[in-house]
Amino acid sequence: MDYVEDTIHNTIASRCLFSRDDRIGVGCSGGKDSTVLLSVLMKLGYNVTALAVDEGIAGYRDASLASLKEYCASNRLPLKTLSFAEVSGITLDAHAAVKKPACTGCGKMRRHLLNRLGHGFDAVAVGHNLDDEAQGILMNLLRNQIAKLSATGPVAGITEVAGFVRRVKPLYFVTEKQVMAYAVLIGLPVSFDECPYARYSYRAQVRDALNDLEAVQAGAKRRIVEWFMRVKPKLMEAMKKEAGAPISADQVSEFLRASGVNA
Amino acid sequence: MDIYLEREKRRVMVRHTGTGAALLKKLCINPETVLIIRSDSVVPLKSKLSDNDSVRIIPVISGG
Numbered sequence: 551m552d553y554v555e556d557t558i559h560n561t562i563a564s565r566c567l568f569s570r571d572d573r574i575g576v577g578c579s580g581g582k583d584s585t586v587l588l589s590v591l592m593k594l595g596y597n598v599t600a601l602a603v604d605e606g607i608a609g610y611r612d613a614s615l616a617s618l619k620e621y622c623a624s625n626r627l628p629l630k631t632l633s634f635a636e637v638s639g640i641t642l643d644a645h646a647a648v649k650k651p652a653c654t655g656c657g658k659m660r661r662h663l664l665n666r667l668g669h670g671f672d673a674v675a676v677g678h679n680l681d682d683e684a685q686g687i688l689m690n691l692l693r694n695q696i697a698k699l700s701a702t703g704p705v706a707g708i709t710e711v712a713g714f715v716r717r718v719k720p721l722y723f724v725t726e727k728q729v730m731a732y733a734v735l736i737g738l739p740v741s742f743d744e745c746p747y748a749r750y751s752y753r754a755q756v757r758d759a760l761n762d763l764e765a766v767q768a769g770a771k772r773r774i775v776e777w778f779m780r781v782k783p784k785l786m787e788a789m790k791k792e793a794g795a796p797i798s799a800d801q802v803s804e805f806l807r808a809s810g811v812n813a
Numbered sequence: 814m815d816i817y818l819e820r821e822k823r824r825v826m827v828r829h830t831g832t833g834a835a836l837l838k839k840l841c842i843n844p845e846t847v848l849i850i851r852s853d854s855v856v857p858l859k860s861k862l863s864d865n866d867s868v869r870i871i872p873v874i875s876g877g
Contacts (some may be wrong), residue, residue, distance in 0.1 A: 581875055581876030581877060582875055582876065603838050614876075640815050640872055648865070726873050726874065727845065727848065727873045730848055730871070730873045730875075731848055731855045734848065734850060734855060735854070735855065736872070737853070740875070741833045741875060741876075742820060742871060742875050743876075744872075744875050744876065745873060745876065748876075751857060757874070761845040762843065765843050765844060765845055795857050810857060
């Protein structure tokens with residue numbers, strides 16, 4: 551338990567993610583990563599508000615958000631929510647009926663809505679753990695997406711852009727297994743369910759391959775992240791001029807077009 | 814040993830005395846993807862389990 555809390559504390563301090571004077575929005579889904587993040591930040595004395603995006607995944611997100619609402623109520627934590635349906639008029643289920651895999655469109659919309667929810671906060675903290683980051687690094691490498699690769703890290707993005715809230719990742723150096731062990735040890739109400747769409751994703755393929763690799767090369771995921779942290783400054787410098795536009799309002803139109811709706 | 818597989822939501826009985834890692838190998842489960850839980854505590858992979866133990870195997874991968 552101490553290891554997870556100390557690692558999060560050290561990541562926040564050493565990467566200057568935020569301070570105790572800041573108002574922090576925490577991107578929450580009711581899953582283990584974001585609930586552990588919320589719990590540890592509360593314990594460490596940060597000023598946190600839970601921010602939740604409801605994609606509209608029947609039988610999955612409704613259950614995890616109910617669990618999140620209960621957790622926030624019992625800990626007297628403020629919770630703000632926004633749904634795909636409120637913003638675009640359609641749910642992810644409706645989008646996925648037309649567009650598979652749904653993960654790319656979903657990820658962009660989630661980031662867009664989280665950014666909207668995050669207005670007024672000094673930073674939005676998300677529950678991406680070391681496994682997520684190792685997967686992301688490898689995914690971008692395998693697709694030769696160097697600009698995207700350089701934009702990842704404990705602080706997302708390459709440059710600060712007006713209208714975009716800083717997105718930070720305090721769990722960056724904590725493995726998925728450590729997060730789950732922490733959740734079990736402190737008795738957090740955690741769902742073991744996996745998003746029904748995630749299993750078809752490119753990320754799931756990379757995740758499974760990395761887990762197979764980790765089983766025979768212990769520490770492989772951590773070394774991928776450590777390697778990336780060493781080369782990131784040079785990549786950022788090289789890519790600053792080439793980086794594409796950040797997630798914007800156009801994401802809603804893009805999501806609708808991919809869903810077969812004329813935006 | 815009484816084993817409850819959380820993801821599959823089913824119980825299996827397996828004869829096993831040995832480490833947690835050996836149990837997962839017997840069940841063909843990648844140790845990177847699960848935790849072994851005994852009495853609400855995480856069992857380290859190198860810890861020994863006995864045939865009388867009752868454990869839960871929970872998936873580490875969730876959400877998405």
